[in-house]
Amino acid sequence: AQKITQTQPGMFVQEKEAVxxxxxxxxxxxxxxxxxxxxxxxGEMIFLxxxxxxxxxxxxxxxxxxxxxxxxxxxxxVISASQxxxxxxxxxxxxxxxLGGSQGNLIFGKGTKLSVKP
Amino acid sequence: GAGVSQSPRYKVAKRGQDVALRCDPISGHVSLFWYxxxxxxxxxxxTYFQNExxxxxxxxxxxxxxxxxxxxxxxxxxxxxxxxxxxxxYLCASSLLFRTGAxxxxxxxxxxxxxxx
Numbered sequence: 001a002q003k004i005t006q007t008q009p010g011m012f013v014q015e016k017e018a019v020x021x022x023x024x025x026x027x028x029x030x031x032x033x034x035x036x037x038x039x040x041x042x043g044e045m046i047f048l049x050x051x052x053x054x055x056x057x058x059x060x061x062x063x064x065x066x067x068x069x070x071x072x073x074x075x076x077x078v079i080s081a082s083q084x085x086x087x088x089x090x091x092x093x094x095x096x097x098x099l100g101g102s103q104g105n106l107i108f109g110k111g112t113k114l115s116v117k118p
Numbered sequence: 119g120a121g122v123s124q125s126p127r128y129k130v131a132k133r134g135q136d137v138a139l140r141c142d143p144i145s146g147h148v149s150l151f152w153y154x155x156x157x158x159x160x161x162x163x164x165t166y167f168q169n170e171x172x173x174x175x176x177x178x179x180x181x182x183x184x185x186x187x188x189x190x191x192x193x194x195x196x197x198x199x200x201x202x203x204x205x206x207x208y209l210c211a212s213s214l215l216f217r218t219g220a221x222x223x224x225x226x227x228x229x230x231x232x233x234x235x
Contacts, residue, residue: 004160035223043207045161045226091160104213105151105174106224108160 003027004092004109012115013082020067021077021112023092032096034075035106036066039089048090051075079114087116120144122227124210130233131200139195139230143212151224152185152195153209161209167193200234207231 005024013019025034036048051059051066059066067076079086090113093106123142131137143150148169153161154177163177169190178185182201187193197204211224 037226042228043231044228045209045211047223047225050223093160104149104224105163105166105177106153106161106211108162110158110160 002109003107004094006092006109006112008112009110010113010115012117013079015084015116015118016081018078018080019082019114021079021090021092021114023075023077023109025073025075025092025094027073027094027096029096032094034066034068035093035095036064036075036077037091037093037108038086039091039111041088045091049077082116084116084118087114089113122210122212122225124208124227124230126230127228128231128233130235133202133234134199135234136196136198137200137232139197139208139232141193141195141210141212141227143191143193143210144225145191147212147214147225148190149213149224150187150193151211151213152193153211154179155207155209155229157206164195164208197232200232202234205232205234 003026032053034051037045039045049059049061049064049066051068058068063080065078089111091111092109095106125140150167152164154164155161165185166174167187170187182198184196207229209229211226213224
């Protein structure tokens with residue numbers, strides 16, 4: 001079974017509008033961390049936001065916020081006021097356990113390609 | 119530079135050739151990870167180092183893949199007798215050693231795009 005599921009292969013959003021990228025996860029470990037990364041065409045993975053499984057509040061980082069619904073095992077990324085530079089691949093990832101599975105490696109979804117239209 | 123550096127950025131290898139991919143992590147980062155990213159997919163874990171110790175190599179797809187980090191800083195991923203299915207982007211990431219209950223982000227390099235022809 002997929003540990004991280006991103007059901008949207010591609011998304012379009014109008015510049016200055018908000019967009020939600022979906023992510024569901026599967027784990028039986030009570031302690032885990034959820035991450036979102038942005039991968040532009042240049043190839044590097046850019047960290048955006050992190051949510052710990054015990055965090056009471058949804059994480060926010062500037063225009064990025066994470067809609068964490070623990071019971072539903074979902075961790076959707078919300079980007080407000082989209083900009084043309086937000087066009088990229090977006091990956092949801094999970095690390096299991098307080099020290100992480102395999103000492104902290106990340107398990108990634110297949111990604112969502114976001115295109116921002118002017 | 120301050121980030122994770124990988125070289126070469128692009129590598130074309132003939133089938134059967136050996137290749138070596140280099141990763142220079144952020145100075146002081148104890149943890150180092152290698153990932154393989156096939157076209158249109160998310161990265162998949164290959165191996166993990168804590169300083170010079172390779173603590174997990176469960177993701178290496180075959181015994182043709184070998185990684186080392188002899189002095190606990192620069193790491194090399196070597197692929198022997200390359201096959202077409204090895205074509206992918208190889209990403210390196212480093213992070214500070216994290217403590218129980220805390221998490222730190224992993225910083226990624228730009229990757230090496232390997233094409234086996």
